[in-house]
Amino acid sequence: MSAYRLSNGGLIDRSKPIDFKFDGKPLQGFAGDTLASALLANDKLLVGRSFKYHRPRGLLTAGAAEPNALVTLGQDGRTETNTRATMVELHHGLEARSQNRWPSLDHDIGAINGMLSPFLGAGFYYKTFMWPAAFWEKLYEPIIRKAAGLGRASYVPDPDTYEKSWAHCDLLIIGAGPTGLAAALTAARSKARVILVDEGSMLGGSLLCETTEINDQPAAEFAAQAIVELSAAENVQILKRTTVVGAYDDNVFGALERVQKHVSVIDDNKPVERFWRISAKQAILATGAEERPLVFGGNDRPGMMMAGAMRTYLNRFAVAPGKQVAIFSNGPSGWQTARDLEANGVDVVAIVTPETASNKSYQGKARIIANAVIAGTSGEKRLKGLTIRHIGSGSEETLACDALGMSGGWSPIVHLACHRGDKPKWSDAHAAFLPPAPRDGLIAAGGAAGTYSLAACLQDGGTLAAEALDNLGHSVSRAEFSTQQDEKAEMPAPFWYVKAPKGKAFVDFQNDVHLKDLGLAVREGYDHVELAKRYTTNGMATDQGKLSNVNAIGILAEATGTSPDVVGTTTFRPFYTPVSFGALTGSHIGAHFHPTRVSPLFKWAEKHGARFVETGLWHRSSWFPKEGESDWRESVDREAKTVRSHAGICDVSTLGKIEIFGSDAAEFINRVYCNGFLKLPVGKARYGLMLREDGFIYDDGTTSRLGENHFFMTTTTAFAAGVLTHLECCSQVLWPDLDVRLVSVSDQWAQMAIAGPNARKILAEIVDEDISDAAFPFLAAREVGLSGGQIKGRLFRISFSGELAFELAVPAGYGEAVADAILSLGEDHGITPYGTEALNVLRIEKGHVTHAEINGTVTPGDLGFGRMVSAKKPDFIGRVMLQREGLQATDRLRLVGIRPLDPAESFVSGSHILDVDAAPTGANDLGHVTSSCFSPHLGHTIGLAMVKHGPELIGEEIVIWNGLKQQSIRGVLCEPVFVDPKGEKLHA
Amino acid sequence: MASLITCPHCGVRPKEEFTIRGDASVTRPSPEADGEVWHAYVHLRDNPRGLHKEYWHHTSGCRRWLVVTRDTVSHDVIDVSDAGALA
Amino acid sequence: MLEVQLSAKPALFGAAEGLFGTKDASTAGIVLTASTQSTILQVLSPPGATGVAEKLQAWVGAEGAGLRPNGPGNWFVVCDAQPPRESLEALSKTLEGRAELLDQSHGRTRIKVSGPKVTQMLAKGTAIDLREHQFAPGQSAPTLFGHISAQLTRVSPENFEILVLSSFALSLWDSLIVMGREFGIQAHC
């Protein structure tokens, strides 16, 4: 036994015991504990195994930087690996498991890595597993990953919900320690909107473990009262359990709030985590400073921790870290810790310091060993003793102890000030990297700016808040606090490492990087800070080197004979601490992964038994199985045949629809299509091909002229949004002088195709106007009344199927009623609903192209539309570039039809076309099949293909080769129109 | 990249509301212009370090095309104006 | 000709209704209402046209309708019910030569969101600063709400309206219920 709970003191509630488990063993802590403090109170010094050498490790910190005490929480979908025990609030039923050990934490076979360690130095992976290359993926990597793993993720979906939210404020205060609270208390006096964020469950930061008084109150009580005051202020919003993890341009901050990570029973009406984007006009970085470990032999044994962490466990959680505690400190922190330990009746056996003089204000009983260092330590799963080396004489002595508090000085937590690329600056006076100059109203204060005394922090927070508010036009006076002036905290010169350590002297605890690794990196030429980081992996673990980076820089500086200033830091990137994928995804998972668009005819199709297919954000009806049809092909064949023999109705509402107005509307449309539109008569539709400026086809569709200055354009479903944006660009950027206005009306209209020889007969029963061929010829487009003028719709005589066909658009809400009316009116005429699959069959049979052919690499000429391109128009998008030689060449891939030589054989899209007897090589490739289907009309597979010299090869026998299926069949190239080549049905 | 863009029509909005098209310093040549001029317009783009003018579309806002002048190094947005010169 | 009675179904027909996240309607922090009988008109004017906003303002004032500026030369006019025919004709007449008037009653769906927690909930969707002095009653703006573009209007301090493309209405409706659960939400359409 060494660590134990004190009988009184601390901010825990001894009347509220909490049961929890660690590696299956039931333990007890109190409300107010973290998992870490509760483990320590139960004398659980060994909490994890290190990443590479599997060394026994204990708690090193009491906060966010913890590299050792990583545990797995939760079960199944709630499994959360690599959780820092120091950040977990103890709650009933909490079950934590240690990681990176097998079969158990106490008996870990992987610890053999520790014995192999001479072979596992820096750059080991790069050197050892170089050869043979093929072994890396199959052999080396899996073994290394298994041995050097962190926790194991679950494959079960997470049952909890996550969300994102925006917040806006005038002043964001990051951190609610003394500096942040002083800033917030000052800002609360103004009318400015203030957000105060702190990662802890209890606000106060270092005040929670301070023993001094502020305004004649103990520090923790002062903090508690400040929170009460701030909570009552209307202009202050407090976000606790929230870590600001990223600072982005324009003072937008990312913050992770742990809403329900501390509760036993999760309320599923609430998210477990919420990711905030906070937009702030000004921000104060009051994140404090991180204590630096000392680098000496065996500095990683359970029982050793940062001196400041020891004070936290002692004063805030009432846990004594051991019975015989030693201190190794460069600077004042260790002395304060010794004083607090003794005040709580804990024996301090020695204070070791490389400084030459004793700390004058220390009056305690501990033996002071100045001008000395710790050369090595003993103990396996817990610390047993120290080897102390006197710097002057070099003599060594041993000392028994069960805990050690260490301090190598403090590093301001500058991360957020550096996320936008600014670098921190080394200061010899502070023996630390200080934050870069303030930027866009983000300013560091207090410990984060290298100010360490409590009085100075309180003053700094208040002053900077008042200044920030002043910049925003809110004048307030600074809140004043009385506190005892600390002794003048002079930082000694940094002490980077103990020379000739006995055993490994760890720099990066989480990644097991030790002093020798850095030395090796320098010797092998990887002394640049960014190279040394990657060569040794220092700072690359999940803690991102919060404790290790500055020490590594100091060591590199000494090794290369420069200063930390010259070595510089590695790049600070978000996130400051790990963020769950759940929080980043928010509510956009599963069915809400992206929004779903619902066609106005969705419910109509569903009612008639449609099967749906996801296309973009839409769910389109793809076929309508009838009773007795077991196979989708059976339904599709029937639908396609019925359309050709009788009639069919299909939902085409998903097409993009754009209304275009203005006195220059015709001119505008003429410029965005490659074919002519100026002379399109009112009441007529025309097929249009839209090119990109590079001459390739972008999209196609029909545009109808509904009035002299009023057009209605349709686009393909897939490119609806893109075409609208493109047209807006043309009208606003290229030709702002044209009088044209355009707006999407895609959602206003339910649009249905009614196709087949009986289409007119059926429609005539619901359309008020005469729609005979004479009155409503091919390509007519007009507004019509329906069912005796009950509603108005738009009727177009256009056809994708090649049949006598119409497209009818009605106000979306009426879609279902109209489609149902047409179905029932068409019953006697043999009408069937049909879906996109049959639509595809019908269009392939007619050789109509879609984006399967228009894939961004084809020109109008490639599709046989060469003569459609206007030669007269002075200008249109794509005109000049289309004339390029390469786009006019005859050996381009061009559209043809394709069928199997033997009708019993079939092929699929993507198959390649080869000369008969040619080997399937890239050089012999003649082209490929772009669309294919079974044609119920012809009784065999047909396809469209893009083939070199295609139209010139019609009638030729070729090979259709499918490399994926290792299939090769004979085929024949043919005209791309398989049904009604003269278009008689269309014009019926 | 800026997090927030001040649309001259809509005010301050997050970058997610916008679609970026790219270089706004190029001008569409006349249809009679030389092939090389067209080639440059369609295909060649500078990747400047420092000030850069780009077309941004306020897709989830007013749907106007804007010209955003920004610094590719500091990420500062210097100016946002309507591409069609609408006030 | 056969007699067929054609009736319209709103985009939110059959959407989820009832209480979510609470069992007691009086404790619901959010009330979600589909406004299915609305007439929604879109007005487009050329950049140079003058006086359109004033004319629209006068008409909506007289009609008790709402005006939602959607961008330069672009407005939505929303009416809780179908305005009288003469009134619509009058509007069309005053805009003649100045602007086009389009019926988007079916193309857009109007959702009313209200309650004491409404700004907290809407902040989950939009980056617009919804503090009252930044986005005052009467203000309206097109914005991105989650992954969906929509026109957001503050009708009064605790009453907002979302105007969304009808094909997205169901998706948005479901997202709003998810966002509102923690405050207790009552939805009816």
Ligand SMILES: [Zn+2]
């Ligand atoms: Zn805008």
